[in-house]
Amino acid sequence: MVDQVGNIEMAHPHTAITSYSGYIYQGKIALLHCLRLIEQAPEESRRLKLQIESIEDFAILNTDNTCKSLHQVKARKDRLFSDYRPDVEKLRDKANLHEDSEPFFHVSLPLRLIPSTFTSEYSPITFYQYFDTNDSPVDHCPLESVDMFIEHQIKKVYQVVFPDEEYRASNDYLIKSRQFLEDIIIKHVIDVHREIQQSTVTGAVQSRVAASRYIEFDRILEILTQDLTDRYLDESYFHYLLLKDAGTYFHDYCQNVEDNNANTLLKLNYYFSKFNALNPSSLTKFIRAIAPHKKVGFNNISQYKDNTFNRDDFKRGLLKVLDQMAQSEFDESLQLPSFFFWKNDDEYLYPTAIHDHPDDAEELCIEIIEASIADDVNFLFEGGKLVNRHINCQSIFSSVVVGNQIEFNLEDEFSSDLNENRINSFRNVSLISIAEANRVIND
Structure with missing residues (x-):
């Protein structure tokens, strides 16, 4: 027909x-x-x-x-x-x-x-x-x-x-x-x-x-x-540059989805339909949510390359999380610190592009805290578990990294930069691996 x-x-x-x-x-x-x-x-x-x-x-x-x-x-x-x-x-x-x-x-x-x-x-x-x-x-x-x-x-x-x-x-x-x-x-x-x-x-x-x-x-x-010599690359350009790069990384990842599994590809395409609908301000929020360890900014090419996600962040980090876990919910209200989430009782789990090794947990937590302070964002103010490839860490402020017994306490180091509310919030932010997140959600 x-x-x-x-x-x-x-x-x-x-x-x-x-x-x-x-x-x-x-x-x-x-x-x-x-x-x-x-x-x-x-x-x-x-x-x-x-x-x-x-x-x-x-x-x-x-x-x-x-x-x-x-x-x-x-x-x-x-x-x-x-x-x-x-x-x-x-x-x-x-x-x-x-x-x-x-x-x-x-x-x-x-x-x-x-x-x-x-x-x-x-x-x-x-x-x-x-x-x-x-x-x-x-x-x-x-x-x-x-x-x-x-x-x-x-x-x-x-x-x-x-x-x-x-x-x-x-x-x-x-x-x-x-x-x-x-x-x-x-x-x-x-x-x-x-x-x-x-x-x-x-x-x-x-x-x-x-x-x-x-x-x-x-x-x-x-x-x-046109003579493009002095034409300025504005926010709209960088917005679509980010969407374009993400789409390229998405394609790379899908090339390796086992036997072109239709259900997995449908799920991933659902995520990307939401991702591609983000306006510039929402896209900035999305990047901060999936890459809380980076100081977000794309006012120019240098900032864009240094501070936003890259191929490994998407292929080895975010898409692995979204692929290997059940389909997340989408925050239609746009009030949560991340657009995508899983909920276990009263606890929220958020997907990230973090794919660091557990040995780098302390350095990663420092980067998360510093990025939050530098950008003055609210992402970490409400607590929650940040789903990543490998690291289980009970608090980004003070913790023993599960499985590696790496001890660190960062509260004193940053206490002068944070008020009591922020300190309490940071104590409630944890890192959780895909394997542990699946166990928590499925139990």
Whole structure:
């Protein structure tokens, strides 16, 4: 069954759960293809539109909403063609509904054992051909290379549109151009995926969510034609930079979920639909909650890199906690110190990105206390257990670290910086490992 939306025959959106984890890569590939179209025909491309997660992972639409090209994007670890065969067949069938469109299949790794009959059996599908930084054709785009591919393609666009403006070809300017262009695409991708993931109705309703949202190529060209030299990267940029990085780490983690376990992936996607809905102030609160040992700040690139979460925080810390424990509740009231929580009687447990070894418990507790004092935040004022990978510690102020017998007492060291209420609160904040947290919740 299909629906009519404009002039497009809309099948159900792409619903494979594993694809949700690759939405950032998908957005980057979409940007790369849009830039190639702009290079080929700068003025004609102004009439085109980019659509995400509707007809396919992404599609290029003409002015009248007919489909110019269909694109399915796969960023998986599988290397055999047979692993992708069902997806190729679906794309072939969908392409037959859009006779004037070009269907492309994108992969992040080179595929082996592609049948010699591929062209005749799967026509009109072709594997997308990329160009590396030497302009050599390649049949795949590795996750770690996509930014370089985009910057190289931006350079080619500038050579066509502004052949005499050499400053646009500098590495720093190309990186900055990519950042602003990704800001448009990734915002859109995150918003569409959030709406689809949070939708309680599948199928055609999800299709309409995505079909009603698209990006005019004029918006991409507007960035390309500006002089970005003195353009300021504002709070909105850093907000989406954090969401984009988190989405990349999320995808990395999901690549290793055992046998693509559907229930686990659904649970993790639930968390990310909530995460992607956070505004800048809420995102700051979220970071403080999952990384209470870091002094949060992202007023500039240096602060962002030094003080917010990194790949290991997400992959080895937070996502391990969220994966290995039962699904947490979400604080719809936004009053708790953390958005996600588990409750055991009157005791709250909060997930963190902490993945330190028990031998580092004292240093970690000092960092938590100092970060709270520096940021003047209320996160630790209400007590609670901070769920982490390895450490069981009865109090961040004074404790014997369970299992390691590491004794420390930090109250005297910080007493001059804290009033009595804070001191009492800090005494009630503890660290609890995933294993112990599961035992507490399940008992």
